[in-house]
Amino acid sequence: MIWFTLQKTFTLTKLDMKNYFLIRCCITAFAGLGISSCAHVKEYQKSRINDSEMSLSSRHVEKNELNAETYREGSSGANGGKTGGGCGCN
């Protein structure tokens, strides 16, 4: 269903074909990371990983910065910020 929507809404020009290839590479990398096994790290070895600066998300203090970028730029999403909704009227 999603793939059908993708094919229907994307008009593939030469430039888009290049992007289509990039998207496929990204999805493959995503799947690759998902199935790959990494060195097993035990709980007592996670002192650095558990440091608050190592968090794999945007900081709380960045919230309004991300919001401004969402409305000043044409792209959004995949960063913990909004993907839509709201006006960005100003």
Place this chain on the structure above:
Amino acid sequence: MMVQAFSQGPATDSSGYKPKKLKLDEINLVSSYYDQTANKSAVMGGRTDYKGNGDVTDFANGLDVTFIGWDHKQRKNTLSVGLGIDHHTAASQAYVDSNGTSKNDGTRIYPTLSWSRENELKGTSFGLGAYYSAENNYYYSVGLNASVSKKNKSNGEFSLKMVGYFDQIKMIYPTEFIPVTKTPPADTTLHYITTASGGSELVSSTGTVVSKTRGPEIPSRPRNTITGSLSFTQIINQRMQGSVELDMVYQSGYLGLPFHRVFYNTGKDTIESLPSQRFKLPIGFRLNYFLGDNIILRSYYRFYADSWGLVSHTFNLELPVKITPFFSISPFYRFYIQTAARYFAPYAVHTEQEQYFTSNYALAAFNSSLFGAGVRLAPPRGIFASSLRILELRYGHYSQTTDLNANIISLNLVFR
């Protein structure tokens, strides 16, 4: 004695476990001040003269209160209640009225509510959330989300999230597109003007408003955004972890704004027209690495493509330096580049034969950079031994090649 010894069963971990009611865990306050200078405003169709002024100020405040409790099955329940209030001024908003006399400020209010349940033994969690946002006169938006996540045995976590935003855009047109229905007043020093909200004002030659008449109820049109989000995080070794996040976003409905003008190459103006569907595909990668004992490298890259032909790349690098275990300074740099959407053209370039057109520079080809630094203070016993546990201050300077420049300063206070 032998009987006594055999009658003692093995002690289980949960034998002394008692559920805990929801209790206040954290109060999180984020305040920001944003100051922007720009020209080529979308309201004036990308004009570069004084009428295209795109200066904006925004003072945003968000408060989140989090409660945590454990139920009888040892599942952690988290309830968060939030309220955000922004107040902005926008020079371009004044030009919704062609005379430049519209109200140029506004307030946005957005309450949020979310709940999640985490089973730490099974490594699973489930969450639900609701969001509402409204800005007087312009729109309102309702958001709903649901998420599930599962941790695996090799320090990975897979999450799936669905988010829906259901907006109603008020159809406020530039005043030249609203017919004046009043007959001219007998006093020739007075004249009627139509306001952006569809009402009318009797104005003297000096610009003083003599009387106001409210217009009819302004109709609105829907805009829906549905997002499916997949993410996977993985601890790679004792110093490194990474994540991949893929969003699939489908938007439908009225995707332009009714007060964004477009000027044709003939000089005549109209309202921007954009397709009623948009499919967005952003994918983001994060990789954090602990260098030595005091420096952390936080990196982020995003690739984005959508069905309007806009493609972008975002690179972000942050380098927190721990001066002490509880105090760090974090310089950061973000570079962003995008191609134009196929419907974009600058001021007075579009032709009347085109079906879709916009002069909104958020859809133009440009690149931007953001740099600045943040400081974070988080002593274990609180700042000055108070309930204020974390203080974060961050400043960033943002510039676009479209002549847009902005400064943003943000403060985050966490009380426990």
